[in-house]
Amino acid sequence: MRPLAGPAMMLVMVVGFVAYRMSSADDAPPRKFLELEFAAGPEDVRTGSCYSLSTALMTSRPPSGEARTWTSTREDEWTLLLDDVVQGNGGPVRAYQKLTFEKRGDLVHLVAVEASKGLDSDLERNIAELASMPLARQSTPVDRCLPRR
Numbered sequence: 001m002r003p004l005a006g007p008a009m010m011l012v013m014v015v016g017f018v019a020y021r022m023s024s025a026d027d028a029p030p031r032k033f034l035e036l037e038f039a040a041g042p043e044d045v046r047t048g049s050c051y052s053l054s055t056a057l058m059t060s061r062p063p064s065g066e067a068r069t070w071t072s073t074r075e076d077e078w079t080l081l082l083d084d085v086v087q088g089n090g091g092p093v094r095a096y097q098k099l100t101f102e103k104r105g106d107l108v109h110l111v112a113v114e115a116s117k118g119l120d121s122d123l124e125r126n127i128a129e130l131a132s133m134p135l136a137r138q139s140t141p142v143d144r145c146l147p148r149r
Contacts, residue, residue: 028070029078029101037142039107040131042124046107050145051134053101053108060133076103077111095119099126 037048038056049056057080066084073079079100086095097119100112110130115121134141 027072029072033076033078033103033108035142036103036108037106037144038130039104039109039127041127042109046105048107048142048144049131049134050141051131051139052142055134055139056130059137059139060130077101097121 034054035052038051038053040047040049051059061082064084066082069081069083071079071081077100079098081096081098083094083096085092087093094116095118096116098112098114099110101108102111103109110123110127113121113123113126120126
């Protein structure tokens with residue numbers, strides 16, 4: 001049997017690469033989830049912040065060297081792990097924060113925060129930070145909050 005040559009070999013390589021990329025794609029919430037309005041308070045609050053979850057995340061936690069990993073255990077719930085290694089007194093130390101978001105109606109609520117020592121794990125403070133930073137940075141609000149003409 002002759003080995004594959006030229007165009008046939010290139011086709012095999014391209015198909016293999018595409019199959020690899022499709023099977024190894026990082027998990028992430030759908031755009032529809034990220035564009036929902038972020039809730040301005042705890043689970044029982046039905047008031048929105050006027051900003052999408054994606055805007056809230058980008059303005060309060062600008063991209064840095066930390067690894068960002070999304071996971072989902074059930075429909076309409078996503079957890080964002082912000083994971084980093086920082087220099088501590090005794091050498092490198094893992095610093096992480098896990099933020100769990102849940103869709104409820106037309107809003108996305110932050111329902112749980114887990115963090116390594118030294119990082120804020122208070123649910124209400126994290127909600128307040130996520131809800132206030134887009135306003136402080138004059139971000140574009142969701143359609144519901146745009147001025148009427």
